[in-house]
Structure formats: structure tokens, C-alpha cells
Amino acid sequence: MNDRQDTTDADGERPARRDFIRSMIEEDLAAGRNGGVVQTRFPPEPNGYLHIGHGKAIALNFAIAREYGGRCNLRFDDTNPAAEEDEFVEAIQEDIRWLGYRWDGEVRFTSSYFETLYRWAEGLIRKGVAYVCDLSPEETRQMRGTITSPGQNSPYRDRTPEENLELFRRMRAGEFEDGACTLRAKIDMASPNLNLRDPVLYRILRARHHRTGDAWCIYPMYDWAHGQSDAIEGVTHSLCSLEFENHRPLYDWFLDHIDLEPGAPRPRQTEFARLNLTYTVLAKRQLRRLVEEGHVSGWDDPRMPTIRGLRRRGYTPTAVRTFLEGVGVAKFNSTVDMVVLENALREEQNRLAERRMAVLRPIELVIENYPEDGEEFLEAHNNPEDEGAGTREVPFSRTLFIERSDFRESAPRKYHRLAPGKEVRLRYAYYVTCTGFDTDPETGEVVRVRCTYDPETRGGDSADGRKVRGTIHWVSARHAFTAPVRLYDHLFSVPNPMDVPEGGDLLDHLNPASLEVLENAKLEPALRELAPGTLVQFERHGYFCLDTVDSSPGSPVFHRAVALRDSWAKLEKKLGAKPSGSGGAP
């Protein structure tokens, strides 16, 4: 678990880019703070699956530790047994490892520090800065005041340390009902920072904890547990998201009031903006809703922004990391365009993925001058970007399938594909010229395209040097196999789904076309041997893989991880948008 040998990145490299956090760390280093040590941590609560937003925090913490020769712990912040489960402890570790990050030493748990935390709490009581309060949750809330008005002191605020100590021990011993009392810090009920209005340190809660079982019936609150756990682990830089900014004074207050080892590093909290992505949501609550209400197939649905969803979708750890480490970090709440994530995959896979031919929406193409029973095998490059990927043989015959969209009864302007009288290249095969097409007498729909081929152009080159503008992909009807192919699109149809008009619902923005299943895709034979999860490029379409969940031997299911850029679609849209009067052919 703590091995580092398969960490993909080299250790100790200085960051190529600087941000306010790295600048601060370098300042600390220059000033000789913390004895030149940099230590971070990733502190998830084990109450759900990780998503790409967590990925940003993971990448930040682990990358910083790596860059400065420091350490990064994985610590489960398990202080609320009512919400946490072992299942998530396992899943979270798996996801972090999949991303390619390795934490230092053993996995940590805040629950391992319960005893130390408890002792420190008694210390606060002895110093007279913590007290047992018998107010009910509702009373506590009411007396805290509001955002614009100060709170009032609890009537239990002035109990003596002796009395508090006894009460606190009885709390731990289980002598009081759940919710009967709390331990609170005695700070300032009039503070403009609500977090300093005598925050609760411990509540009584009889719930079975996933690690400590029934050993405790009092549990520390986040604020009390977090900074102290950082201190215990020697964390120097405690990075968290912006909403904890107002907690920082409390974080520091606790550190000031416990008895830290002299000379021990004092952790410092620094906040950064969490990741937002267009066309999706990154809030645990919303994601859970999508799963529970069945709008997706589960936490690993390829449309989900969860780490598991991305993995199943076909994203590679390096592509995700490239994205994560490239988005930068700042204190400004921003939203990164989903295309940046997609682009990271495309860019990587352009170099790596082998090419195959797949016809997603087939229409028959008959080569009238090709021998009825003819068959030959043509050589195709597996990856034009990588000579080392070699070549393969693709079967060719008289009847092929081509994309429906590669034929038009009459060619619009700038359309370089098949239309009556037009010549195109069949990739790695021959030039063909369209001679006609057949339609269904009932519907008028084109059911077959006819053409003749030029035998002199075998392989896709003509000796006379004539140019064809279009190259289309194809599969041999006799040799191809049929399989379902799923096309995924954004889960939501608007860039910011959280922007819901009054009375509306987030789900109003769900994209009804986020999943399209093509049941009749025709695939070249080489695709039969594709390993599950491996990405290949379907030429002219995008990067696809065999679904790891829904495929079974003999019945493969393919899906698209990300589409190729499609500048024709863009052009066509633009041409179509032009008023018909102005753009007509001469």
C-alpha cells in the first residue's frame, strides 16, 4: 500500500507552473519554516465515491508533496459514524491508486486519534476554555444569534473546570442521552465569525463506528478533529476548499490552546477554489440523486464525473492527471470547460490509440464492377502517428457498409463525400465513383448506394495523381460483425445545470440525449479481439472502448469515450444557418 515504485511521475521535480500555494510553500522553505519539511494530506470523509472535483484536491496535495520532496498522507476523516461506511474506505483508496497517486505510509484515520483528541479536550477544560453545555440542539442554534446579530452566552458557560471535567467524563461514559449535552469551546458568542461562537467540540451519538465500533458514544466535530489530526501527523500545509475560509481562525485557535510538542511543525490551513466543470454537477448530493432516482445506471455510469465513471468511460489515469494538474489553482470560483478534460484524452490517445474502422449508422455500398465473389485483404496502418504500431489486413469485397452520412442524394456546397457522379477514396482501398442509388419504394429512403471502382487505385493512391477531396471509412459486409455502440454526451444540456430558475429543478436540465445506443453498428473483424477497457480510435468518429461492465464473451458492447473534433459538422451548421438567398451556388 505504501510502495512508491510504480508512481508514474518522477519525484522531486519542481513545478513548471506556480500558483499562490506553491509560492507560499517556496516562501516557507526559503524562510526555513517547519525545518524545510513539506507535508500535505488528502482527507476524504468515507461517505461517498470520489469525483473529478476531489481529483483536483488529490492532484494538488500529492503533486505538491512530490515536487517538494515531501510527504502526503491519506487520512479518512471519519468523525461521523452516522454517515460513514467501510465500503467507501476501500473504494476511495482504489480510486486514488487508479489515478496513480501513492500516499506515504499507512492509511490514516481520524478515529485513530480519538483518545488523543479526548485528552486534549480535557486539557481545554482544565484551562477553562471549554465547557459542557446542556442546551438542546434547537436552543444552541437559537442562542448562536444570526449572521447580523450577536449570540447569547449559554447559561452553562460558567461551570467550573472541575464540574466540566466530571460532566465530560460522564458524557464519555455514556451516562447521558444522545443530544443531551455537548462540549463547547468558550470563545466569543458575539464574534462576527459564527464559527467562533462557542463551537461544539463533541456531541453524544450512539452509532456504530466503522472502525471503533461501540467504543465511543461521543464523537469530535470536524473543526476540533481536523487541525489537531493535521498536527498529530506533522502536516505542514493543510489545503482545503474555500468554504472553510471562515473556519481558519478556529483552526488556529485550537492549535493555540492545545499543548503541541515544542518545535513540532505547526500546520497552516490554506484554502483554494474547488473545481467546477461545465455540463455536469460535482456535488455529492446531486450525484447521489442521479443514481438513486435512476437517471444514470450507477456511480460508475460512464456519464458520471466520478472517478469510477471516468475510468469506465475510457479515461486513462494520465489523461485525468494531465487535466487535473493543468487546470491550475486559485482562490477565484471558476468553471472549467468540459472540452479541456476531453481534450486531455484526445491528445493522449491520438498518439497511443490504434485505429480501426467502424460504421456506426450503416448503409450498403455495392461496387458494380467488382467481382461477385471477390475478396482481398488490404493493408491499413494501425496508427499513422506511430509507425511502430504496425499494420493490419482489412478484408474487402463487393458489398460494403459505409456511413449513411457519407452519402447524399445531392451534394451540398463543400460536401466532399459520396453523391451521384462524385468520386471518393475508400480508406486504404480504392477510389470509387457513385453511379446511383436505390430507394425503398414505400418510404423513399435510400437503401443502397451504387458505385464503380478504379482497380488502378488499390491502396488508395492513383498513378495519374488525380486528387479526391474525400476519404471515407467502410467495412466489408460479409466480414464485419454487428454490435451495439453507445454514444455518450453531456449529462446536462446547459453549461451550468445548477443555475435553476425559481420553481425549477436541476433535473429539468438533464440532457435527454446523453446516451444514444446504436444497435446496428458494423465493425471490422480486428475489433473482435479488443481487450475490455482498451481505447481504440474508430476512424473519423472518436475514441471507443469495450465496456467493462456490460460486455460479455460473445456479446461485446462498445462505447465512445470522446469524439474526434468534427470541423465538417461545424461547417455544415454554418452553411445551413446562412439565409438561402445569399449563399447559393452560382
Place this chain on the structure above:
RNA sequence: UACCCCGUGGUGUAAUUGGCAACACAACUGGUUUUGGUCCAGUCAUUCCAGGUUCAAGUCCUGGCGGGGUAACCA
């Protein structure tokens, strides 16, 4: 209505800490191309506004304006 944080191209981040606003993505032009992919070249910002300090301000000061966060015995 209180307190805290933040405002740099369409988007996300830079700017040697006061010295010609840079990189990536997107968009748009053009070129190459047996993927309308890739690749190559080019275009795209008076740094939220108004004052002030300075030879010089994205950076420092003042005041506005705008956005976000905060009132769990959640994290």
C-alpha cells in the same frame, strides 16, 4: 443587514514581486493531409470602474461596483 474571500481575453491560469500582459483550451483565417482527425502558421485584452502614489501600476493606496462563502450536535 454583519463578517470573510475574490475580480487579468470567450474559458482556465501566468506575469522574474513596480518594468513591453504570457501559456493552454475555445473561436476565427489560411496551409498540409489516404481520418473534414493530427500537424503548421496567423488573428483575437486599453487587466471590473473611478481617483491617487510613481519616470513607470495587472501588481501599491483610497473609494465604488460586481461575484462567492458563512447562521448542522455535517464535513
